[in-house]
Amino acid sequence: MIAVETGKLSYSYHDGTRALRDMDLSIKKGKKTAILGSNGSGKTTLLYHFNGTFLPQEGSVTVMGTSVNKKTLRQIRQKVGLLFDNPDNQLISTTVYNDIAFGPRNLKLDQEEVLKRVNRAIKMVEIAELQEKPPHNLSLGQKKKAAIAGLLAMEPDIMVCDEPFSGLDPHAMGQLTGIFDKLVARGCTLIFSTHDVDLAFAWADEVIILKEGRILAAGGTTLLADRNIMATALLNIPLLAQLFKDWEQLPRNAAEAFFLLSANNANRVLLEKQVSEKR
Ligand SMILES: Nc1ncnc2c1ncn2[C@@H]1O[C@H](COP(=O)(O)OP(=O)(O)OP(=O)(O)O)[C@@H](O)[C@H]1O
Numbered sequence: 001m002i003a004v005e006t007g008k009l010s011y012s013y014h015d016g017t018r019a020l021r022d023m024d025l026s027i028k029k030g031k032k033t034a035i036l037g038s039n040g041s042g043k044t045t046l047l048y049h050f051n052g053t054f055l056p057q058e059g060s061v062t063v064m065g066t067s068v069n070k071k072t073l074r075q076i077r078q079k080v081g082l083l084f085d086n087p088d089n090q091l092i093s094t095t096v097y098n099d100i101a102f103g104p105r106n107l108k109l110d111q112e113e114v115l116k117r118v119n120r121a122i123k124m125v126e127i128a129e130l131q132e133k134p135p136h137n138l139s140l141g142q143k144k145k146a147a148i149a150g151l152l153a154m155e156p157d158i159m160v161c162d163e164p165f166s167g168l169d170p171h172a173m174g175q176l177t178g179i180f181d182k183l184v185a186r187g188c189t190l191i192f193s194t195h196d197v198d199l200a201f202a203w204a205d206e207v208i209i210l211k212e213g214r215i216l217a218a219g220g221t222t223l224l225a226d227r228n229i230m231a232t233a234l235l236n237i238p239l240l241a242q243l244f245k246d247w248e249q250l251p252r253n254a255a256e257a258f259f260l261l262s263a264n265n266a267n268r269v270l271l272e273k274q275v276s277e278k279r
């Protein structure tokens, strides 16, 4: 099933910058889809269309079968949670606790349900010690975690996250991928932008690569190991794929890489053949 679909979506800013051009894409439900592209390629502009922060100027956006427009905005916002790349745009209350509670309170949920959701989100992101702090006193990584907790408390079906991992330390990154994995296992859809090709290669299910407001390529993570595509997108191929640059076959994901790396020279040819036959 398709979570988000766009048809000939184009968007220009007031100064005339054409940020999105004729984008046709469909993103699968229940999967982790990474959006990659160099600075200014249109990632943020595209993500803003998925929860109606931006409405289509030309073309269409459909979320779980519902067209995104002024009339459906409320309905769309209940399904889709958006995490801004800059947490300062998200955190507006006097304390972290109130910030996380802001969304659920807005939904007019009863007090008990709000409390349950906020405490669950705080526990998941492990920020209990920060809950009484004013958000503007937090470090960047802590702000990011607080904003993510706010998103989780809304229990969205689709999580749209603009660079959720930037500024996080390795522990927090592992923690967050774990949280997202749990939610995706329950049927949630994750759409995230990132500059981390290694993470996308090892962890995403699908990738969309943007170049100057257009879709350069979309499909499985193996696209990230395609030297022509990545050079055109001005991106580096993942380290794992670089390790195999002299090999006939590139691994398509981390599991295949581990499999290939376990080969010594004598049986490497045999293993490469096995990988090629498995495709
Ligand atoms: N408010 C704005 N007014 C005018 N142009 C804008 C505005 N916001 C973005 N742009 C332009 O739109 C294009 C796409 O920008 P966007 O922020 O979507 O890129 P991005 O892929 O998210 O980049 P980054 O990796 O730096 O976050 C860029 O050329 C950018 O300069």
Ligand SMILES: [Mg+2]
Residues within 6 Å of the ligand: 043, 044, 045, 085, 162
């Ligand atoms: Mg951006």
